[in-house]
Amino acid sequence: MRCYAILMAAGLSNRFGSENKLFVPFNGKPLFCNTLDLVCSMDCFKKIIMVYNDEKVAALINSETRYKNHEIITVFNPAPEKGQGESARLGVIAVDVKLTGNEPVYYLFFPCDQPLLDTATIQLLLNNAKPGFITEPGNIKPKSPNLFSSFFHDELLALKQGENPRLIKKRHPELVITVEVPNSIILSDIDTPEDLERLNEDSSCR
Secondary structure, eight states, rough: OOEEEEEEEEEOOOOGSOOOOOGSSETTOOOOOOHHHHHHHHHHHHEEEEEEEHHHHHHHHHHHGGGGGEEEEEESOOGGGGGGHHHHHHHHHHHHOOSSSSSSSEEEEEEEEEEOOOHHHHHHHHHTTTTTOOEBBBBSSBSSSSEGGGGGGGHTTOTTTTHHHHHHHHHHHEEEEEEOSSGGGOOOOSHHHHHHHHHHHHHTTO
C-alpha cells in the first residue's frame, strides 16, 4: 500500500486564546513537532505533507537538522478560515500521485494537537485499512487521525468552505471502519489551555 501523511497545522485555534497552540511546549518541543516526529519515525509513509498557515512552522522544519533526511513538503494554506476541509484538500493536491487500480493508495490525515499518539496506534489503523474504506480510531466515540482510501479522492478535493472530512464519513457510514485502541488517552487532543495542563500531567505519569 502507498500511504501519504497529511499533517494539518493551519487551524485558527480559537478555543486556545491568542497564543498559537502549535508552538506551546509539550514534551520539551513545540506541540506540532510531536506529531511530525512521530510520522518521521515511521518508514511507511511515501511522503509527508505539512499544511500550515503560520510561516514559523515551515521555518522551524527547514531549520531543524532532524528533518533534513525526510521528504517533508510544506504547503501554505492562505485561507484557514475555510476550515479543516481546505487543509485536507491542499494536502491531497500536494500528494500529486497518479492513481491506478493496481495498488491501494491512502491519505492519513493528522491533526497536530494529539501529542500522545504513538506508532502502535498508527500501525493499528494501517493494519485495518481496506481499499474503498475510511479507517478511524475510537472507543466511545470516533477520533483522529483518519485514514482515507483514495477512493474518496474526488470528494476530498470537492470539500467546500466550512466542510471537513467528517462530512464524507457521514455520507458513507457503511464505508467507515472504527478500530478500538487499547488506551483512549492516546487519542486526546488539545483545544484549550486546560487540555494542555491535563495532558502534561497525564504524560508525566506515564
